[in-house]
Amino acid sequence: MNLLLIDQNDFTAPGKILISGRRFLQLRDVIKPQIGETIRTGIKNGNTGKAAVLEFHDDHVVMETVLDTPPPAPSPVTLVCAMQRPLTFKKILHGALTMGVKKIHFIHAAKVEKSYWQSAVLRDAELDLEIRLALEQCGDTVYPELEFHTRFKPFAEDILPQLVETSALALFGHPRATTPVPVPPESGSIILAAGPEGGFNEFENTVLEEAGLLPVTLGARVLRSEYAVTALLAKLS
């Protein structure tokens, strides 16, 4: 935890917060701040700053906060990612969020197993925890928007072209593409689409190209999805 992410309802008085539960345990067992010591904090969707420990109790800590610094700038990338097996989904989500992505569309594709859509990681409480852990890791406060599209065609044919139209660059990873990832534009949003393990199929590749996405490659090597997405985001940052 590199930032204590707080909510409006953590406040007991102006500038004064009470932290219990998971975050308290993290503070007590890992961060171990002394009374008077300050740690980095930030309020959901708002400023970051510092929190000083006032009182340490058995099951909660009382802190004083000053929140005067905007969170880091968001990534210009909107990620479109084929749904993945639960563990890979969590890794991709964590990587993208810690790299500042604020908008992700998870989509179906032919090589996505239907069971992935029933996974417990997609429940609101699980997703919320994954988002919080990522924001706490990277020192951000701004919640992402996640959308889930359980059918490929309606998303790729109806929604994607509109996204592409308003973006400065639109790409998708394609194993047989020869174009490397271009230098990102100085401004404007970027659409990046990443396939499932095994890649998009030929039909899907065609639909993505027709929607205006440029097929690009990371090179001759085939990376696992979570490494490929991280590498593509790094090249576009």
Added chain:
Amino acid sequence: MNLLLIDQNDFTAPGKILISGRRFLQLRDVIKPQIGETIRTGIKNGNTGKAAVLEFHDDHVVMETVLDTPPPAPSPVTLVCAMQRPLTFKKILHGALTMGVKKIHFIHAAKVEKSYWQSAVLRDAELDLEIRLALEQCGDTVYPELEFHTRFKPFAEDILPQLVETSALALFGHPRATTPVPVPPESGSIILAAGPEGGFNEFENTVLEEAGLLPVTLGARVLRSEYAVTALLAKLS
């Protein structure tokens, strides 16, 4: 498995191989090639090519190989990475190897727990399996050289300066650096050093700078080690 990695002792006759054990199970249960079908293959430290299924038996498969294509070019990066907890070590190793890194020095640092050096993942058989899985994933055949340095100072003061001297670029990730990762040189080797969770300490940062490494940043966000190394390697590829 995007490439069946074979050894000299898999050959029963010129061009003919017999595959059993883990790789056989992977073929039978995941890849499921038919008789006559070909899959990508490559021989350890040698060419890649194709293998056609001749016979499928209960516990082995017999295949015919043609190995006529060199493996993908290696990454110019020599990675110097602080030792990590076992799971993170495996993730960093996998990421670096699948991105083509062929030389990695794992080193001690103040924030590295001594117990990490006793981990089972460092046993030869475990390391060999991790290397094979990474080469099979990315379609490469060339084994990396891994070195382990259980003391920071002798490595950083005696070995690192020599590595830096023969490289075209030498960098290390530093949380408070303001220089972004530079565009990699057209040719020549690159030294990239990455710290433990929590970063190198002040003394270590100074030693690395004095050894000739440039402190660089990936931006305001703090990434988990495996994502940071992947992102740095992507920016240098």
